[in-house]
Amino acid sequence: MRATVLVRPKPGILDPQGQAVESSLRHLGFKVSDARIGRLVDVDLATDDKAEALAQLERMCEQLLTNPLIESYEIELEHA
């Protein structure tokens, strides 16, 4: 089963990359008031069991993929 993990800086966490991109978008003439930059991780899991996949992905996020002090995550499961 394929899954995508979206990792975002938590609200209130300074995101200098996002700020630089926001300012660049404004220079291009887009009316934007906020841009935040996160990370996307695509994973292929050996299991096809949805509950098992979710449980594993949550453990991955907590142990390695995110730092809970500064990042939140969202898991999207893809159906084969």
Added chain:
Amino acid sequence: MSEPRPVIPVVVWPGSNDDRDAQLALERLGAEAPRIWHTNEELPRETAAVVLPGGFSYGDYLRCGAIARFSPVLRAVEAFAADGGLVLGICNGFQILTEAGLLPGVLRPNASLSFVCRDVPLRVERTDTPFTSRCVEGQALTIPVKHGDGCWFADDALLGELEANGQLMLRYAPGANPNGAVADVAGVLSADGNVFGLMPHPEHAVDSLLGSDDGALILGSLVDAARSSLTAAV
């Protein structure tokens, strides 16, 4: 008779690059400092303190220190620290210690998004620790930084707690914060006082020929503390 030379291993990861400077500095200050590979599951039996050096372990992939913290040697370092052993993390070593949960907070990309490499003025907030005993309180030190991810962060609640416990032990001088770290924090002590991490590189400042020997105050304090733990154990 010469003083005993405490054993202070320096851990080496793929991508570490300050391990030889750390080794040289510790040896000049009176320690034996073998470099040990990160796949070691145990520290040398005589270990009196451990240094995690600077560099770019695992290419800083994902987040700085996030992958190195799972090295076999880190489990030995965790056990050593849990027993009260002295652990010093410099730059990438500091990042690894925060990712491993041995030190509070986290190190994020510099607010400027630029790599900074320069001497910075620092202020020592406490001297009753194994890492600053050779300093005087409020002492101004000049030690170089060189990092892209040195912006230490803790939320307000954690920051208040660390401040109250006296764990924010080393700060950039007012106006000299090179990376946007909250509360100008340059180095943090663990709650138990035996683990310390800092972004500046004391191992690059141990000879006045290189501009400053203030780093020797920090590393020398560690060697002193390691030596006295040695004699206490005998």
